[in-house]
Amino acid sequence: MSSPNILKFPVSPGRSSPRTPSNKRKLTPSAEQSSPQRALIVTTANRGPLASQEESFQNLFSARRQLFSHTHPPPRGEEDAKETWHVQHVLLPFNLRDWSIDIYKGEVRDLLYCIFPETLNVTEARCRSHLIFQVKALPEPPWPLTVGGVPFTITSDDRRGRALIFPKQMLGNFRISICRQGYNHNIEELSDKELRDLGASVHSWFKKNVPEIRMIELLVTPERTIYIVLEDHLDIISVKITLPGKIAGYTVGYLTNSELRRPLWADLPAKRQVNPQPIAGVVDNTMYDILRPGILISSKFLKEHGHPAVFSSTSGILVQNSSGNCFMTAASHGIGDDGNIQQGDHPGRSIGEAVLEISFTDISLVKLKNDITFVNETFETGNGDSPRFSRLATSEDKFVLEDCFLNSPYTGDMVASTIGKSVKLEAATHPTEDRLRYVIYNWSYGGQREGNEDRVCPPDGTCGSAIWDDNGVITGFYHYYIQEGPWNGFSISVSASELAEAGYTLVKK
Numbered sequence: 001m002s003s004p005n006i007l008k009f010p011v012s013p014g015r016s017s018p019r020t021p022s023n024k025r026k027l028t029p030s031a032e033q034s035s036p037q038r039a040l041i042v043t044t045a046n047r048g049p050l051a052s053q054e055e056s057f058q059n060l061f062s063a064r065r066q067l068f069s070h071t072h073p074p075p076r077g078e079e080d081a082k083e084t085w086h087v088q089h090v091l092l093p094f095n096l097r098d099w100s101i102d103i104y105k106g107e108v109r110d111l112l113y114c115i116f117p118e119t120l121n122v123t124e125a126r127c128r129s130h131l132i133f134q135v136k137a138l139p140e141p142p143w144p145l146t147v148g149g150v151p152f153t154i155t156s157d158d159r160r161g162r163a164l165i166f167p168k169q170m171l172g173n174f175r176i177s178i179c180r181q182g183y184n185h186n187i188e189e190l191s192d193k194e195l196r197d198l199g200a201s202v203h204s205w206f207k208k209n210v211p212e213i214r215m216i217e218l219l220v221t222p223e224r225t226i227y228i229v230l231e232d233h234l235d236i237i238s239v240k241i242t243l244p245g246k247i248a249g250y251t252v253g254y255l256t257n258s259e260l261r262r263p264l265w266a267d268l269p270a271k272r273q274v275n276p277q278p279i280a281g282v283v284d285n286t287m288y289d290i291l292r293p294g295i296l297i298s299s300k301f302l303k304e305h306g307h308p309a310v311f312s313s314t315s316g317i318l319v320q321n322s323s324g325n326c327f328m329t330a331a332s333h334g335i336g337d338d339g340n341i342q343q344g345d346h347p348g349r350s351i352g353e354a355v356l357e358i359s360f361t362d363i364s365l366v367k368l369k370n371d372i373t374f375v376n377e378t379f380e381t382g383n384g385d386s387p388r389f390s391r392l393a394t395s396e397d398k399f400v401l402e403d404c405f406l407n408s409p410y411t412g413d414m415v416a417s418t419i420g421k422s423v424k425l426e427a428a429t430h431p432t433e434d435r436l437r438y439v440i441y442n443w444s445y446g447g448q449r450e451g452n453e454d455r456v457c458p459p460d461g462t463c464g465s466a467i468w469d470d471n472g473v474i475t476g477f478y479h480y481y482i483q484e485g486p487w488n489g490f491s492i493s494v495s496a497s498e499l500a501e502a503g504y505t506l507v508k509k
Contacts, residue, residue, distance in 0.1 A: 004107060005045035006114050008084045011091070012038050023292065024380045025412065027284040032412025035456060036142055040087040042111050085116055085139055088415065089146050096148035097401065099128060115147060116154065126223040129419065130165050141452040146403070151417045153448050162450040165419065166221055167486035169253025170236055174245035178205050187222050190421065192497040193395040195220065196438040199423035202228070202247060203436070210242055216257050218247075219422040219443065222401055226250045232258045261485035262492070263460070265333060283461070284409040285312075285344050291328070291351065291374040293317050293466045296409035297343055299336040311336070314408045314465040316477055317389065318374045319365070319504040326507055327365035328374055329477060329499070331464035332357050341366050360426035360439050361498045362463070362479055376507055378407045378466070390472040392506050393496040400469070404444050406478060408465040411458050416444035416491060418475070440495035442467070442476045449489055457483055458491060467493050474506060 092111055094101050101108060103124060112122045118136035125132060131152040138156045145151065155161035179201050190198075199218050206215050217229040226247050230236065236254050244252055285296045295315040300308045316329030330341065332354075339354040352368040368374060377386050387405065404418045420443035428435055444467075449455050458481045465478040476493035 004110055006111065007041075007043050007045055008114075009041040009043075010038050010084060010087065011041055023377060023386055025284050026286045026288075027282060029282050029284055029408075029410055029412040032414070035412075035414075036086055036088045036144075038087045039089045039091050040084050040115075040144070041091050042115060043093050044107055044111070085144060086142055087144050090115055090144050090148065092148040094148055096128065096131070096150045103131070112147070120157070125164060125166075126225070129222040132163055138451040141454060143447065143452055143455075145415060145447045146417060151419060151445055151447075154451070156451075160451050162448050165445055165489070166223060166225070166227075167255075169225065169227065169251070170240065170255060172243035172245040172252045172254060173241050176242075176244040177246040177249075178202070178244045179248045187220050187224065187399060187421070188401060190220060190399045191396050192393075192399075192421075192440045192495055195399075195421060195423045195440060196395070198248060199425065199438045202244075203425060205244070210239070213239060213243075215425060217422050217424040219420055220250070221420050224250050226252045228252060228254050229257050229260060230254055232256045259485070260487050261482055263480050263482075266480050284412075287344050287349055289373075291315060291343070291368075291372060293376065293378040294407040294409065295343065296461070297330060297334075297341050297351070297464075299334060299341055300338070301336045312461045313463050314410070314461060314478070315374075316363075316464050317466045317474060318376050318507040319392070319499060320507050321503055326368070326374075327355070327504075328352065328368055329464065329466070330354065330364050330366050331477070331479075332362045332364040334461075334463060335364055358498060358502050359428070360424075360437050361477075361494045363477055363494060363499060365504075375509070379413070381405075381407070381413045387468060388472045389466075389468060389474055389506060391474070392500045392504070393473050393475045394500045395497045397473075397497070402469055404442075404467050404469055404475060406462070406465045406467045408458070408462045408478070410461045411456055414446075414456065414458070416446040418442055418469075419445045420490075421495075422492075440497060441479070442493045442495055444491045444493070445489055446481075446491055447489065457481055 094108055103109060103112060103122065113119045116133055116135050116139050119133060120136060121134040123132045128150060131147055131150055133152060133154040135154060135156050138154065138161050151165065153162045153165060155163045179198060202218055203215055206213060213234060214231045215228055216231060219227040234256060240254060243254060246252060288295055293315060296312055297315050298310050298312040300310055311334050313331045313334030318326055318328055320326045335354045340350060341352050341354065343349040343351050351372050352366045354364045355367045356365040376389050380386055399421050402418055403415055405415050407413050422441045422443060424439045424441060426437040426439055428437060447455050462478050466474050467476045467478060468474050474496045476495050479492045479494050482488050482490045
């Protein structure tokens with residue numbers, strides 16, 4: 001049987017009506033300028049004319065509202081097959097997050113094989129956490145973030161590229177299975193509360209059965225696997241026979257903390273002296289009259305011999321406590337000892353002072369000065385929209401594999417795929433605090449860098465940025481990016497449920 005007539009339509013985000021006053025950035029960061037903003041529709045002629053209504057378009061191609069809220073399919077004459085993979089997303093008339101859709105046969109297979117040139121094979125990782133494209137030679141970047149709503153990797157015949165998003169596991173002892181009761185569900189059904197409880201249960205088992213081994217973090221993946229991070233001095237090969245091979249029915253793998261290759265500062269106390277990271281390209285350091293999420297803020301540190309250094313980060317959101325007192329969130333590790341916060345990356349407009357820190361989360365609360373106005377509406381996206389924030393994520397929210405968004409002065413408008421969740425054990429040092437805290441982190445994947453080295457890597461200054469989902473729920477606050485090693489490409493953010501658990505809510509005005 002001959003292959004169907006396949007059609008490819010590049011789609012640019014439609015623009016909404018301009019706002020008055022405008023909340024468009026005055027400087028567009030280099031990272032946003034160099035990133036694809038279009039999507040590519042890949043469909044077949046036998047599906048008939050493309051829908052002309054916005055709702056039909058979004059439903060048929062699983063288009064995200066945050067990305068294409070005003071997009072309509074182009075007329076038939078606008079088909080353009082030249083380097084069509086140079087887009088942000090490839091949209092198919094199927095949502096491949098639906099496991100009932102078979103990618104190995106029929107129309108779905110035909111569409112997948114026509115996205116990249118010289119495609120030899122398309123398969124899927126465990127539980128379809130991502131697609132794997134095997135090609136004769138890696139195509140010219142940039143590449144999309146998702147295909148049919150699912151992240152992907154791409155590898156070539158000469159072993160360039162990347163096959164797996166999650167590294168191969170160092171397995172434990174399958175004869176040891178723990179936490180078998182109460183966790184018989186998929187990762188999509190895990191809430192932050194349940195993940196904290198699971199972390200506490202696993203920690204208790206370690207403390208009782210292998211007290212000499214310290215667990216640092218537990219990561220749950222959509223592949224129905226668990227990774228446990230252990231302290232660095234350990235020789236995992238020599239002790240793995242004593243470690244659980246299954247937890248809550250999931251296969252478990254082990255690694256040491258240094259194998260993650262997270263930034264050196266990520267495991268240090270929040271208040272410290274830092275070396276500012278040099279940034280190349282355009283960064284939006286505009287002194288805006290009205291503050292909002294995604295503005296460059298800075299604070300001074302005293303380094304050796306008393307020489308000051310300025311560390312820049314990104315403004316978060318405006319929250320309030322039960323008494324109605326309002327605070328701006330910011331990254332704790334980007335705040336100097338005096339707690340003073342300025343706008344911009346140089347001494348200038350003082351906007352407030354950090355007055356409180358949510359322990360172990362890298363979230364500080366900044367009391368803004370009386371003459372400072374802050375609105376909980378970020379900058380315009382590529383389609384001219386400003387995402388509407390609805391609330392903070394809570395500990396009861398179920399984990400969902402979906403796109404997430406941020407907008408920082410270093411990256412501009414940026415999108416990634418939420419693909420994992422972890423609980424990290426933090427030992428309290430103050431006698432009035434609980435002896436052990438279980439802090440939740442969201443793991444997102446910003447796309448493959450192997451063979452696509454120009455893909456945007458969010459710099460340190462992105463820390464503190466609010467991250468939200470397609471429904472405007474604030475899911476977390478950007479913490480760090482892993483740039484090297486088998487875990488490269490992951491961005492880690494502390495869950496917004498930590499802020500909600502501390503008694504804070506989103507300010508709506």
